[in-house]
Amino acid sequence: MDFNLSSEDERFRAELRAWLEINAPKAQHRSELGMAAEEDEGDWQRRVGWYRKLHSGGWIGIHWPKEYGGRGASVLQNVIYAEELERAGAPVPFLGMGLSLLGPTLIHWGTEEQKQRYLPKILAGDEVWCQGYSEPGAGSDLASLQTRAVEDGDDFVVNGQKVWTSLAQHADWIFLLVRTDPDAPKHKGISYLLVDMHSPGVSVRPLVQMTGARGFNEVFFEDVRVPRKNLVGEKNQGWQVAITTLMFERGSGAGGNRDITGQIGELVKLAKATTRGGRPAWDDSSVRQRVAEFACEAQALKYTAYRQLTRRLRGLPPGPEGSMMKLCATELNLRVQLYAMELLGPYSQFEYRAPYAVDHGKWSYKMLAARGLTIAAGSNQIQHNIIGERVLGLPKG
Numbered sequence: 001m002d003f004n005l006s007s008e009d010e011r012f013r014a015e016l017r018a019w020l021e022i023n024a025p026k027a028q029h030r031s032e033l034g035m036a037a038e039e040d041e042g043d044w045q046r047r048v049g050w051y052r053k054l055h056s057g058g059w060i061g062i063h064w065p066k067e068y069g070g071r072g073a074s075v076l077q078n079v080i081y082a083e084e085l086e087r088a089g090a091p092v093p094f095l096g097m098g099l100s101l102l103g104p105t106l107i108h109w110g111t112e113e114q115k116q117r118y119l120p121k122i123l124a125g126d127e128v129w130c131q132g133y134s135e136p137g138a139g140s141d142l143a144s145l146q147t148r149a150v151e152d153g154d155d156f157v158v159n160g161q162k163v164w165t166s167l168a169q170h171a172d173w174i175f176l177l178v179r180t181d182p183d184a185p186k187h188k189g190i191s192y193l194l195v196d197m198h199s200p201g202v203s204v205r206p207l208v209q210m211t212g213a214r215g216f217n218e219v220f221f222e223d224v225r226v227p228r229k230n231l232v233g234e235k236n237q238g239w240q241v242a243i244t245t246l247m248f249e250r251g252s253g254a255g256g257n258r259d260i261t262g263q264i265g266e267l268v269k270l271a272k273a274t275t276r277g278g279r280p281a282w283d284d285s286s287v288r289q290r291v292a293e294f295a296c297e298a299q300a301l302k303y304t305a306y307r308q309l310t311r312r313l314r315g316l317p318p319g320p321e322g323s324m325m326k327l328c329a330t331e332l333n334l335r336v337q338l339y340a341m342e343l344l345g346p347y348s349q350f351e352y353r354a355p356y357a358v359d360h361g362k363w364s365y366k367m368l369a370a371r372g373l374t375i376a377a378g379s380n381q382i383q384h385n386i387i388g389e390r391v392l393g394l395p396k397g
């Protein structure tokens, strides 16, 4: 990895940094929980406002090609973008799955009409998208999905149910995997549809998570008519399109696969602010030792991410580091959050935003949310399988 930036990349960094200095939300206007959580309408509105502000400054979808409204930013500039947002304490823009998942998939597979219709509204934050993959009987084994779509004139008619659909409560659209040929082998009878969430026959039922948030949902489809022009790719060939979306998902940091050095900094502050036996917990060398271990692991992950980046800069396909990163980052995040509970002692029992809770109770919230990240975007057991089979060459179980 070459850590020196070209002058063009340096200019990019300086321009973004200057813009963020003026425009990044001030601390009192940010959620303590970052983008991972949404507790009330105010959190959602803040998120929409920030996304649109970035868009007005030309800082949304920087990785998209210029012809579709992006900046055509390089892989390295995307890394700089993430670093500068982190440095400014600004949230990562997140308004559903349009920007990171559907947009890039449509750029690859969509018709020109689909690109013109959907991409500008994703960038502007005018339409929110959710992802309709998982079903009650199809999660890790996604290709077992049973939601049916049958052709009828110029439409498909969809019946079935999706589950764990993040942000469906806000979504205008859903990209949906449906079975269009029940007699074909399971990967071969799937199609990829774009469905208007406001269509008759679509209903959304919230699922309350153990954090108390209503981030995801069940979505039901009852005789929902979807125009044929909303098919992405060929009928019955949707699995290839679905895999493209999954590749973008693994690369997007979904499922908590992010640099968590900032989290360690927060843990240090917490250790300095909490007391043990009348002294700051930070004075205890065993506490400093544990935090140092977390910091070392976070650094190791950061450099693993740089190795992955080097592969991409050299034009090589993504390597198995993606699975390693997802597994190790989410496990480390969980251990960091559990350790915060230890530091807080009885105060860890206070819920988010409870009176007297330390840091507004964000630690107990993050601890509860950390479990979900070990499941989202492909569970960690599945990542173990991938590493075992593709990296270590172990026989398939």
Ligand SMILES: Cc1cc2nc3c(=O)[nH]c(=O)nc-3n(C[C@H](O)[C@H](O)[C@H](O)COP(=O)(O)OP(=O)(O)OC[C@H]3O[C@@H](n4cnc5c(N)ncnc54)[C@H](O)[C@@H]3O)c2cc1C
Pocket: 130, 131, 132, 133, 134, 135, 136, 137, 138, 139, 140, 141, 163, 164, 165, 166, 167, 216, 372, 373, 375, 376, 377, 378, 379, 380, 381, 382, 385
């Ligand atoms: C926070 C969060 C957000 C999500 N958002 C969305 C969304 O927006 N849209 C969407 O479609 N889905 C979403 N999901 C669903 C997610 O993709 C699934 O939960 C995940 O793929 C696992 O599927 P499952 O829940 O059906 O569990 P299952 O696949 O039933 O797995 C149950 C358990 O068995 C283990 N297991 C399964 N197969 C194997 C195997 N072959 N080897 C070893 N162990 C195995 C799993 O690791 C897990 O521990 C979200 C999930 C979470 C937690």
